[in-house]
Amino acid sequence: MELQNKTLIVTGASSGIGAAAALLFAEEGANVVLGARRQAELETLAGQIRQSGGKAAFLAGDVTREAYSQALVALAAEEFGGLDGAFNNAGIMGETVPVEQMDAANWSAVIATNLTGAFYCARAQIPVLKERGGGSLVFTGSFVGISNGGMPGMGAYAASKAGLAGLVQSLASDLAADGIRVNALLPGGTKTAMAGDDPEAHRTIARLHPMKRMAVPKEIAQAALFLLSDRASFVTGAPLAVDGGVAVRLA
Incomplete structure (x- = not known):
């Protein structure tokens, strides 16, 4: 098992990529601490993990x-004795309108x-990982934070993800000597609630990708698994594109 006996936090765990990641990490032996705003969904997910023989705790917020x-x-410390890493995945799209029309809120x-x-x-x-002697942090960024290819109405989302890319680079540099690796996933279009459920919209998104399809959440979760595992022991500061080639097409 890739994550045997590791304790990992997963934020944005109530659905989509976060839920898929939590299930996968637990299958791979991790103790998972689930975070999201929706209590009922977290409780259901924790139940699924436990019924499959995994270990999970959750806290809504x-x-x-x-x-x-x-x-x-x-x-994480109370339930499992410490922390080995985190998949910091929580995020929102917000309103997609031109900046001059965007509500400041x-x-x-x-x-x-x-x-x-x-x-x-x-x-x-970070302080808990330093006490542990190292660990791994993975953040969910986006190809939109690097090159949105003229996609309209993405000002707030693109700015947030570009800022996150800078944060990840800085953290990787600051923490490398402490044995803490810090990386970012850059997903392309993924079939989650954030992408909506309009089939025509999905077809439009799929056409942007050279692979001509959208990802399913588990495909993104598998990349997060790699970065959190010991297989990525020499990987830090990396923006890992898991995007079906869309960033190349839009560059």
Whole structure:
């Protein structure tokens, strides 16, 4: 098992990529601490993991609140004796409109969740990983943070993910000597609630990708598994594109 006896936090775990990752990590032997805003979905997911023989704890809350990130780390210590890494995956798309039409509250919400929330998670997790002698942090970025290819209405989301890319690079540099690896996943279009459920919209998104399809959440989760595992022991500061080639096409 790739993650045997490792304890990992997964944020944004109530659905989509986060839920797929939590299930996969547990299958691979990890103790998973599940975080998201929706209590009922977390409870259901934790039940699935336990019924399959895995170990899970959960706490509902909002990553835009610094105390919540600290509480997830405390739960990992209380339930499983420490922390070995995290998949900091929580994020929102927000309103997709031109900047001049964008409500300032929308901008603030997207930045608060996608960038400031990631900062809070990292700041809470790093001291515990240092005590452990190392670990791995993985953040969910996006190809849109590097090159959105003229996709309209993505100002807030693209800015948040570009900022996250800079944060990941800085963390990787700062923490390498402590044995803490820090990397980012850059998913392409993925069939999650964030992508909606309109088949025509899905076809349009799929056509942007050289592979002419969207990902399913488990495909992104498998890449996160690699970065959190010892197989990626010499990988840090990497923006790993898991995007069906879309970033190449739009560059």
